[in-house]
Amino acid sequence: MSRRERCLSGRRCILSALAAFAAAAAHAGPAADVTRLQFEEPAGALQSDDFSQHIPHRVELAVGEKLVYDIRWSGVPAGLSTLTVKWKRELDGAEVYHIECDIRSNAFVSLFYPVENRAVTCLDVAGGFSRLFDMSRSEGRVKQDEHIEFDYEGGLALYEQRSPGPFRPRTRKSVRIDGPVQDPLSCLYYLRGVELVPGASLRMPVHTSRRAWALTVDVLRREELSIPRFGTLSTLKVEPSMQFPGIFVRRGKMIVWLEEETRIPVQMNVDIPIGSVSATLFDAVNAPLRPASSPADRAGD
Numbered sequence: 001m002s003r004r005e006r007c008l009s010g011r012r013c014i015l016s017a018l019a020a021f022a023a024a025a026a027h028a029g030p031a032a033d034v035t036r037l038q039f040e041e042p043a044g045a046l047q048s049d050d051f052s053q054h055i056p057h058r059v060e061l062a063v064g065e066k067l068v069y070d071i072r073w074s075g076v077p078a079g080l081s082t083l084t085v086k087w088k089r090e091l092d093g094a095e096v097y098h099i100e101c102d103i104r105s106n107a108f109v110s111l112f113y114p115v116e117n118r119a120v121t122c123l124d125v126a127g128g129f130s131r132l133f134d135m136s137r138s139e140g141r142v143k144q145d146e147h148i149e150f151d152y153e154g155g156l157a158l159y160e161q162r163s164p165g166p167f168r169p170r171t172r173k174s175v176r177i178d179g180p181v182q183d184p185l186s187c188l189y190y191l192r193g194v195e196l197v198p199g200a201s202l203r204m205p206v207h208t209s210r211r212a213w214a215l216t217v218d219v220l221r222r223e224e225l226s227i228p229r230f231g232t233l234s235t236l237k238v239e240p241s242m243q244f245p246g247i248f249v250r251r252g253k254m255i256v257w258l259e260e261e262t263r264i265p266v267q268m269n270v271d272i273p274i275g276s277v278s279a280t281l282f283d284a285v286n287a288p289l290r291p292a293s294s295p296a297d298r299a300g301d
Contacts, residue, residue, distance in 0.1 A: 056127040059123060061099075066085075070281075072279075072280070081103045091122050091132065094125075114138075120135070129190070132148065133146075156177060158174050159210055173210060194263070197219060227267065228282075230281065236260050236263075238258060256268045
C-alpha cells in the first residue's frame with residue numbers, strides 16, 4: 001500500500017469512526033445536473049416490514065450542551081469533533097432541538113488531507129425523530145452539500161444535493177418513507193432516552209443516501225472504563241451493526257462505550273487493517289456528564 005493510499009484509508013476510517021454516532025461524514029454521491037423534483041424508489045430500499053417502526057419518546061436535552069471528542073489514529077492525534085445542542089425552536093409546527101456536529105482535522109492531518117465537515121439535525125422533542133438533516137462536506141478537494149427535509153404528512157424524504165462550481169448543479173429527489181425515521185446524527189440523541197440493558201438489541205429506521213436502512217445496536221455488557229478527566233465510569237459496551245455505506249464503518253468492528261446513566265458516548269473504537277481509530281470524550285459543557293478536572297491543553301491540536 002502506497003503512502004497516499006495509507007493516508008486516504010486512514011482519513012476515511014477517522015471520519016467513519018466518528019460518524020458512527022455523529023453523522024459527520026455522511027455519504028453523498030455525485031450530484032447530477034438536475035433541477036426538477038423527481039420521485040424514485042431506489043433498488044434495495046427497505047420495505048415497511050423489513051425493519052422495526054420508530055418507537056416515539058420525548059427527548060430531554062439542555063440547550064447549550066457541548067461534547068468534544070479527541071480523534072486519534074493508532075494513538076496519533078488526528079482532530080476534534082464537537083457536538084452542540086444549539087437551541088430549541090419550532091419547525092413545521094413542532095418543537096425541535098437544533099443540533100450541530102463539527103469535525104476538523106488538526107494541523108498535521110490538514111497538511112495532506114484537510115477535513116472540515118458540519119452536520120445539522122432538527123430532532124423532534126416530543127417524538128425523538130428527525131425532521132431535517134443538513135450536511136456541508138469538505139474533505140480535501142471534495143466539497144459537497146446535502147439537505148433532507150422529512151415530510152411525514154406526505155410520506156416523503158425530500159433530498160437536495162448541491163456541488164460547488166460556477167453553476168452550482170443540484171439534484172432534487174424525493175423518496176418514500178413509512179413513518180418517522182432517524183438521520184445519521186439524530187440516532188445518537190435518540191439513544192439518550194432509550195432503556196438499554198446487557199443482552200438487549202435495539203433496531204431503528206435510519207434514512208440516508210436516499211434509502212431507508214436498519215441500524216441495530218447490540219448491548220454487549222456493562223464495563224468500567226477509565227476516561228481521562230472523567231475518571232472511572234460505569235458504561236454499557238455496545239456494538240452498532242449497520243448496512244448503509246459511507247456512514248458507518250464496514251471494514252472493521254466498531255465498539256462504543258456509553259456512560260450508563262446518561263447514555264453519552266464516552267469512547268468509540270474501530271480496528272482497521274492498518275491500525276485502529278478511536279474517538280474519546282475530552283470535554284463536556286452544560287451536559288449531565290461533567291469532567292472531574294479542567295483541561296490544561298486541548299487534545300488533538
